[in-house]
Amino acid sequence: MTARTRAPRAIETVLRRASSIPPASVAILVFLASYSCALLPRTPPIEGPAPVASLERVTLGGVEQTMLVRGADTSKPILLFVHGGPGMVGVPLEHAMRYLEDDFIVVTYDQRGAGKSGSIEDGAAPIGRYVDDLVELERLLVARFGKERVYLVGHSWGSLVAMLAVKQEPALVAAYIGVGHVVSTIEQEALSYRFAVDRARETRNSRALAELSSVAPPYLGEDGRLRMEDLALQRKWLELLGGVWYDYRKMGNKDMLGVYFSAREYSIVDWMEVERRAKYATVATWNESMAIDLRVDAARIEAPAYFFTGRRDYNTPHELISDYYRSLDAPAGKDFVWFERSGHVPFMEEPERFHAELLRVVAETEAARTRPY
Structure with a gap:
């Protein structure tokens, strides 16, 4: 069996395990993945006054990791997106946020042990490594583009890593935006499970x-x-019972996977590694993540903090996010933003609102920075 025939089978396995997608949809997505993977990894060019479109390998914490940098104008702010998982892929998510490229230098990356990035097969994946990698990447980006700070977006598991990075090096962050925020994994898993059981009843x-x-x-x-x-x-039943997306029949896991598998930045070999790495990274970090509670471990941060929260998110239940927001000591300011027609993925479910709110964050941050005292 050739690499090209093995890859679609691996992709189909990921699709079927991720959610209960109809067989016809699986077949379509596998075809798209096979087509996209048939070409060498690349990212298409972008037009603009000072564009950047680059798929790159960077060394973070001694491990080669892959990042995608795209924007129409390098004079714009850096928006660094930290993906969820752990072990899911970050680079393809940029395709779901192309609407941001005129206003930001959008940077997505595959964390260690995920997607195209180096593995964690030494059996250990302390969360501190992910945090240190992120801080190192922030430093690299501000130096490269001549900026002072980045706008940091953490989604799901990525919000845990990102918030700890903000606590560690707040001077590198113009503002922090948490989306589908992790607060206490052990409590959120209990609430998420209870929601699914109650909805089933x-x-x-x-x-x-x-x-x-x-x-x-x-x-x-x-x-x-x-x-x-x-x-x-x-997670399968959580989606089908209405706890992941606002309306999974209109937009759901199949759409997220469609974004993933349309990414030309991935090769056949890359996709063959995705499922194995995702499983390994999740298992390797799970127990440590259970011991973290941001209400204790990041009770105070020195950067402006924004919480973008889907009203129907029970992947990371909003009750705990609201509780964390209320208790968080954020002297630089904080704001809680409801996305009423979203679940766990508002940047896909309400893209226009997400874009507008990010621009508001930038405007408020810049106004505060230049305000005379």
């Missing part, structure tokens, strides 16, 4: 109830390590 979904009753957070096996199949089962 409300809708009299006996199959969902039966399957959900076979697992329980924090989804650990007898060896004390994460059982990925248990977590995947809960």
Whole structure:
């Protein structure tokens, strides 16, 4: 079997495990992935007064990692996006945010052990490594583009890494934007599971109830390590019961995966590694993430903080995000923004609103910076 035939099969496995996508949709996405992967990895050029469009390898913390840098004008602010997971891919997400390229230098990257970036197969993946990598990347970007700071966006798991990076090096961050924020993984998993069970009962979904009753957070096996199949089962039902997207029938995991697999920045070999690396990174970081509570570990930060929260997000339940926001000591300012027609992914579900709110963040940050005292 050739690499080209193995890759679509690996992609199909990822699709089926990620959510209950109809077979026809799976076939279409696998075809698109096979087509995109048939070419050498590249990113298309972009037009503008001072454009940048670059797929690059950078060394962070001694590990080669891949980043995508795109923008129509390098005089604009840097927007650095920290992806979720852990172990999911970051580079392809830029395709879902192309609408930001006129106003920002948009930077996405695959964290260590994810996508096109170096592995963590030494058996250890302390979260501090991810934080240090991010701070190093911030320094690299501000030096390269002659900026003072970056606008830092952390999504889901990426919000945990990003918030700890803000706490560590606030001077590098013009403003922090948390999307689908992790606060306490162990508490959020319990709330997310309870939501799925309650919705299954409300809708009299006996199959969902039966399957959900076979697992329980924090989804650990007898060896004390994460059982990925248990977590995947809960996530499957969470989407189908309305806890991930505003309306998964109109936009759901299949659309996110469609974004991933349309990325020309990935080769066949890259996609063959995605599932294995995602599983490994999640298991390797799970137990440590359970011990983190940002209400304690990042109770105060010195950069402006914004929380972009989907009203129907029960992947990272908004009750805990609201609680963290209220308790957070942020002397530089903080704001909580509801996305009423979003779940866990407002940058895809409400792109125009997301764009407008980011521009507001920049305007407010710049106004505060230049305000006379």
